[in-house]
Amino acid sequence: MFEQRFHLIHHNSFFHILISLIAGIYFVFLGTIIACLLTATSLNEFINNIKSPEILSSIIISLETSIAVVILALIFGIPVAYLLATRRFKGKIILDTLIDLPIISPPLVCGLAILIAFGGQGLYSQFDVIFTIKGIIIAQLFVASPFLIRSARIAFESIDQDILTAARTLGASEFYTFRNVSLPLARNGIISGIIMTWARALGEFGATAMVAGCIPYKTETMTIGIYMHALSGNLDASVALSLLLIVSAFATLIVFKYFGRYNDSIK
Amino acid sequence: MIQLNDICKSFKEKEVLRSLNLNVKKGEMFVLLGSSGCGKTTTLSIIAGLIREDKGDIYVDGSRINDIPPHKRGIGFVFQNYALFPHLNIYENIEFGLKARHKQRNNRNEVKRALELVGLDGFDNKNPMKLSGGEQQRVALARALVTEPECILMDEPLSNLDAMVRERLRHEMKQLQKDVGLTTIYVTHDQVEAMMLGDRIAVLNNGQNEEVGTPEKIFYKPQREFVARFIGMKNIFNGKITTLDEEGGVMQISTENFELTAVLIPSTEGTHVKACVRPEEIILMKSDQKTSARNEIAGRIITIFPNGPLMRVLVDVGEDEISVDITRLATRDLGLKKGDKVILKFKATSVHVIM
Numbered sequence: 001m002f003e004q005r006f007h008l009i010h011h012n013s014f015f016h017i018l019i020s021l022i023a024g025i026y027f028v029f030l031g032t033i034i035a036c037l038l039t040a041t042s043l044n045e046f047i048n049n050i051k052s053p054e055i056l057s058s059i060i061i062s063l064e065t066s067i068a069v070v071i072l073a074l075i076f077g078i079p080v081a082y083l084l085a086t087r088r089f090k091g092k093i094i095l096d097t098l099i100d101l102p103i104i105s106p107p108l109v110c111g112l113a114i115l116i117a118f119g120g121q122g123l124y125s126q127f128d129v130i131f132t133i134k135g136i137i138i139a140q141l142f143v144a145s146p147f148l149i150r151s152a153r154i155a156f157e158s159i160d161q162d163i164l165t166a167a168r169t170l171g172a173s174e175f176y177t178f179r180n181v182s183l184p185l186a187r188n189g190i191i192s193g194i195i196m197t198w199a200r201a202l203g204e205f206g207a208t209a210m211v212a213g214c215i216p217y218k219t220e221t222m223t224i225g226i227y228m229h230a231l232s233g234n235l236d237a238s239v240a241l242s243l244l245l246i247v248s249a250f251a252t253l254i255v256f257k258y259f260g261r262y263n264d265s266i267k
Numbered sequence: 268m269i270q271l272n273d274i275c276k277s278f279k280e281k282e283v284l285r286s287l288n289l290n291v292k293k294g295e296m297f298v299l300l301g302s303s304g305c306g307k308t309t310t311l312s313i314i315a316g317l318i319r320e321d322k323g324d325i326y327v328d329g330s331r332i333n334d335i336p337p338h339k340r341g342i343g344f345v346f347q348n349y350a351l352f353p354h355l356n357i358y359e360n361i362e363f364g365l366k367a368r369h370k371q372r373n374n375r376n377e378v379k380r381a382l383e384l385v386g387l388d389g390f391d392n393k394n395p396m397k398l399s400g401g402e403q404q405r406v407a408l409a410r411a412l413v414t415e416p417e418c419i420l421m422d423e424p425l426s427n428l429d430a431m432v433r434e435r436l437r438h439e440m441k442q443l444q445k446d447v448g449l450t451t452i453y454v455t456h457d458q459v460e461a462m463m464l465g466d467r468i469a470v471l472n473n474g475q476n477e478e479v480g481t482p483e484k485i486f487y488k489p490q491r492e493f494v495a496r497f498i499g500m501k502n503i504f505n506g507k508i509t510t511l512d513e514e515g516g517v518m519q520i521s522t523e524n525f526e527l528t529a530v531l532i533p534s535t536e537g538t539h540v541k542a543c544v545r546p547e548e549i550i551l552m553k554s555d556q557k558t559s560a561r562n563e564i565a566g567r568i569i570t571i572f573p574n575g576p577l578m579r580v581l582v583d584v585g586e587d588e589i590s591v592d593i594t595r596l597a598t599r600d601l602g603l604k605k606g607d608k609v610i611l612k613f614k615a616t617s618v619h620v621i622m
Contacts, residue, residue: 056414137433162350168337168413169344170364176338180363206372 049240073145085156111210144200148193155189274323298465299594343411358391364414418450450483526583529618548617560612
């Protein structure tokens, strides 16, 4: 619809040239920087680096933790999103703000908060998560799960109320309606949320570093690996890990856009 | 069958229903008629259990259902926007209610029968979003009917359809409702729809039930001034009964500006009444011609404007105005224009008296 309308506009005005020029500069800026990373290593170098045990270990740790985070985010996030989308209660705005806080706050601050809560004299000190894989998962969950909740909540909220009402009058309990109407209709929003949460968990650095430290083979994730190798002068290893992350981010975005578009076509 | 006693409901500060009472009989098509904001939809939502009443009781077949959740009330609902499940095909949409109620019967036959009932056999695998509005509403109807509800509530189900489809579907729905014998409460703001569909009509105003009756009674013999105005009785005059002619079966009513002759009703002289005459019951002529009409009022045309398929002529008769509906052709043949002197005639039986 929009595209059709824009075709009617003449593309030779001064304004059009101006915005095209500015956009051009911006995309050159983005594109060249990414191209620099892509050309910073050769294929052989890349494969050799990826094969090194330390890097392999960091890849495995990253995958394990980010997948665990997605599962935990689903277990907690879907009920939270559904609750916020369907109920009205006092103090809802406070809970709402609480969910947004990890998105807005610097990850280092989140990490510090977790460190204090789980550290020596902290509220949860008995759980012993500092400098462990569990710590990584907690840090990533804290920072990344709000993305799933937000996305799922919007998806639940955008379901036509009459459709849910119809289900109830047809004899469906609230749970049956949730399971057979709300969840399927919110599917794309939830999948988008999973992808965002996963990507955020995979890319998490600040909070993870604060909570789990940077212990090779133990708590070294891909992002922490990039930082450590760059500091120690092994730039090729950093580049290899970065390339992996960028390629997976790119793939994620394509999937994400696909579901986004699919979402629109339903409406 | 369905009984509402003193139902009250407020949203925040706004009182939507004020002591609403209704009594719907088994098997009838009961129409709730009213303008927007009169509480029609709220009433349906309360019957279905979708919102909770502040006060009052709801009975179905004599048992109080206030505390029964919506999915256990067995009350079907049909929405203005159809509300089909977009992620299910037609078959699955209709089967939904059967599955939700854990019925262990042969669903295929029931769904097939429901689809045949609404004239959509063979639509099983279609996507509901690809159907026309009329077809979607048929599916919604089949989806509600297949669960064999105690009664079915319809909230302006035809309002989103274009005029042609609406008229056809209205006809079919009435027929279907009669054939199945299903108790139905039908909400609309459309008088024509109410008149065509309703076995009985309740006119709601400001959260209260103004009047209940057959379409005949509501449209031709309303007992309340609000109802008379709502259904378009333009000419309503305050008057007083002056003489009762028992032998002739008529009575005289005197308004501020003219005398009227109406059919005798049990009353006493001196009673204050409202006399109503429908605009289409009045004969308009330029010169006095003999007719059997008992009432005759002279006046002058104020304005003429189109009113649907007819022309409405507004006539100044002293302090009052009288609206007359005549055909477009008659307006032209009589050469009517603003300022013309005319004579209005109507029968004694055309005068409806509200006590």
